[in-house]
Amino acid sequence: MRTVGTRPPAAGPVDGDRPKRPNPWRQVTGSLVTAVVVVLCVVTVDAQWARLSEAPGILGDYLRLMTRGVLQNPMADPYTDYWSKAFEYMVESLQMAWIGTLVGAVLSFPAAFLAARNVSPRPVVFVTRQVLNVIRAIPELILAIAIMLPIFGLGPLAGALALGVGSVGTLGKLGSEVIEAVDPRPVEAVAATGARRLHVLAWGVLPQALPEIVALWLYRFEINIRAGAILGAVGAGGIGSILTQLFEARLWDRIGITLFLVIAVTVLVDQLSARVRHRIIAGGGKDPVAGEAEALA
Template structure:
């Protein structure tokens, strides 16, 4: 019979010990506190929970009313004219979102460097991050009503600028996090050559962070398309302006056409933007092809 030889631990080596079992009470306590908060919110919120079982039936009725216009032949009057009009307003919303994204990208790009802890001094980082927090805390709808509409009047310009200013807070914070996540070794290599600070940023930081930052710009463009549809409700241009009128008149067939165009264009832009983002981040090789297939799946 063969015997297994057990060797004593080498001199100076610590004896092998089993890892300490995690304390389950932390998870139990966290779950209990979360459940208590949820129950408290349900009990204290002013909501008529008795109507909740009626929601599927009411939703089905509204969907049936809205699909009447979508299922009609779009070449027949009066639907042909309205399909064309709704599509024109949707193009205006896309233009607002694109201009707003460009404004946000230009303003947030330097702010991202100033808010990155591995680039800027702590006092500068603190001040810039607080400014970004304030901008991010104000919704685009409030920016449009309180600032842009009184200055620029009704129209898509006010909506585009509201989207642009509202994008600065999010893009600045996410961009600073992308800069903080770069590999420090290229930065040290460029600094070791005696290059000035701007050259270090241009050759050590920017090539690593720029693909991620551009991907964030594209993602923000998708968000601005949805936000732009809401701004039209206050007269800031876009397809939301006619959608508000339709809801006031209870024209459910035209509401269905408008929502169908919003959903179809948004989904199409999301798919294209996701493909471009993966191309930027993964490059043009086999990994990029796999990432594209995963994004479009």
């Protein structure tokens, strides 16, 4: 007779039993289906695959034409005026990216809490995530052409707002995942004191999630710099506005100068934001990249 409240002993493994071999047909079938899909895409897409062999030579010609402008003396005519003009447009692109990131951060911050399963009710989470999905599905270029340019007209304001709205979808989704990954023990400790819901979020969730969320904002700023260069092609301001004119006129030397500025500024911002992100997330810890450099030295 079994005592009430106790469980029967679990049946242990029988000596000599071995785990069943996994069925290989499932993996084989998945691999075959994937291979068939890839082959169908290669066959049905309207691409001239034979021209791939010509790509290295064509790319070399274009690089030679574009580097010719970069290697010229920037203080000599006619490149002096263009270097200053391109730099002004690059600064405008940085301003667009910064304003767009701020707009995206402000709008996505509450959306991240509404989309997190551990802090919001299921209906609110479902609706918020669908809204974020819709925003992520619309490229910034379409937002600029279809919404911002008709409302605000040509200029950097339309581009900055397009970048800001486009950032909301990604920052809201990633921010909600950061909030869902917080340690529940500090949250439970704050709730055990009888604190209100808002206080629990402010003192239990926010201190854990905020460093990662700020790091996401900085990473989005880098993406917006590159995206802002494309928006200029439709009249939304930034350095892309002169790139379109240069490609139409086939001024390859000036195209090279413009692309050089875009690449140089993007690399510089990437290095600075990487150090800031590490400082925010790791606190006063030593940057591993700097540590490796010192060790090699």
